[in-house]
Amino acid sequence: MTTTTTQRAGASVAGTLALTALTPIVWGSTYAVTTEFLPPDRPLFTALVRALPAGLALLAITRMLPRGRWIGRAAVLGLLNIGAFFPLLFLAAYRLPGGIAGVLGAVGPMFALAFATVVLSEKPTGRKVLAGLIGVLGVSLVVLKGNAQLDAVGVIAGLAGAGSMSLGTVLTKRWGRPEGVGPLAMTGWQLTAGGLFIAPLALIIEGAPPAMDGRAVGGYLYLAVIGTAVAYWIWFRGISKVSATSVAFLGLLSPVSAAVIGWVALGQALTPLQVSGMVVALGGTLLGQFTGSLRTGKPAPAAENVLVETASSR
Numbered sequence: 246m247t248t249t250t251t252q253r254a255g256a257s258v259a260g261t262l263a264l265t266a267l268t269p270i271v272w273g274s275t276y277a278v279t280t281e282f283l284p285p286d287r288p289l290f291t292a293l294v295r296a297l298p299a300g301l302a303l304l305a306i307t308r309m310l311p312r313g314r315w316i317g318r319a320a321v322l323g324l325l326n327i328g329a330f331f332p333l334l335f336l337a338a339y340r341l342p343g344g345i346a347g348v349l350g351a352v353g354p355m356f357a358l359a360f361a362t363v364v365l366s367e368k369p370t371g372r373k374v375l376a377g378l379i380g381v382l383g384v385s386l387v388v389l390k391g392n393a394q395l396d397a398v399g400v401i402a403g404l405a406g407a408g409s410m411s412l413g414t415v416l417t418k419r420w421g422r423p424e425g426v427g428p429l430a431m432t433g434w435q436l437t438a439g440g441l442f443i444a445p446l447a448l449i450i451e452g453a454p455p456a457m458d459g460r461a462v463g464g465y466l467y468l469a470v471i472g473t474a475v476a477y478w479i480w481f482r483g484i485s486k487v488s489a490t491s492v493a494f495l496g497l498l499s500p501v502s503a504a505v506i507g508w509v510a511l512g513q514a515l516t517p518l519q520v521s522g523m524v525v526a527l528g529g530t531l532l533g534q535f536t537g538s539l540r541t542g543k544p545a546p547a548a549e550n551v552l553v554e555t556a557s558s559r
Contacts (some may be wrong), residue, residue: 253399258487262534265483266495268476273502275472276338277510284455288335289447295328297440299474303433304519309426311434318420319434325413326477327439332446333406340399349403350382351500352377354533357493364415364468365489372535373490376512380497380529386522387504407457411493418489420446436477494533498524 284289304310311319337349355377362365424429457465483492502525507513 247267249287261483261486262495265479265492266498268480268531269474269496269499269535270484270502271472272481273504274506275468276503277506278464278467278472279352281426281511282460282467282537284398284461286339287451287455288339288456289332289443289451291444291465291468292331292358293440293443293447295468295473296331296436296443299469299477300433300438300440301431301434302472303350303478304437307427307430307433309430310317312423315434319431320418320438323435323438324410324442325416325433327357328437328442329409330406330413331408331439331443333402337399337403337406340396340402347384348389349400350407351381351409351497352404352413352498354380354490356408357414357490360412360415361490364419367488367490369490373494373533376494376532377530379532380526380553381492381522383522383526383529384497386499387526388500388522410496414484415489416494417484422485428485429478429519432474432481436473491534494530497530497533501526515517 277289286444335348355374358367358377359371362369382515417431443492455461480492504513504515504519504523508515
């Protein structure tokens with residue numbers, strides 16, 4: 246493989262990661278939109294509105310439905326990435342004050358490393374383990390407050406949500422996509438499956454939909470279109486092109502984005518400790534993109550990573 250080819254492949258991987266990073270940055274706006282625009286205390290309804298309309302719209306656009314074994318696979322991925330993740334995420338956020346839910350979510354890359362070892366036979370490197378620990382530390386500095394309190398149900402929900410999303414990310418990489426099916430169709434399958442799982446839970450637990458004004462409608466449209474349909478399409482596209490664990494580390498950008506949006510849009514103060522945490526979290530994110538070990542200090546060539554990941558997804 247020539248140096249020029251390797252450089253081009255490396256640039257392609259870098260471009261894919263940069264585009265995929267937009268997804269967790271957009272997800273960081275969810276808290277501000279939820280608190281400022283949406284009816285309070287309706288996490289399941291919010292999760293449902295985020296997932297099902299967007300999924301059905303993508304199905305209508307792509308006009309493709311899963312067939313054969315992909316009916317079951319789409320259901321499993323939809324459950325892990327959407328149907329279980331959304332409710333667990335909101336449950337943790339409601340029961341864990343002080344940003345603990347954000348810290349638990351930051352454990353996701355560590356889960357991804359473990360699942361990738363089993364599912365993808367990817368041996369975790371010392372560098373990536375260190376990156377995961379650095380990411381958790383950085384997010385902790387950004388979101389934790391001195392008066393934060395633990396809640397057993399919330400902690401379990403936060404860890405389960407992080408594990409669900411991480412396993413879904415790894416399985417998405419493992420199974421790839423059927424021939425002729427693009428990321429947009431795959432996103433529609435998963436959002437629809439996840440939304441159908443959430444629908445009965447929302448009806449049974451929360452009852453009828455809440456009354457909505459123009460602000461709420463606008464907030465739901467933003468979450469469904471930008472924060473879900475577009476964001477998840479970019480996310481699943483990234484998983485198909487680069488390492489699943491590299492994509493998982495990008496999730497550390499979400500709480501950092503939430504803190505910045507709170508500072509810019511909501512007037513929330515940022516302490517020097519929080520700013521330091523952002524720098525540390527960004528460092529963990531960048532370190533998580535390298536595949537070399539701490540012992541050698543030499544990452545694998547980007548082009549070779551692409552070839553290996555493409556082979557493992559089929």
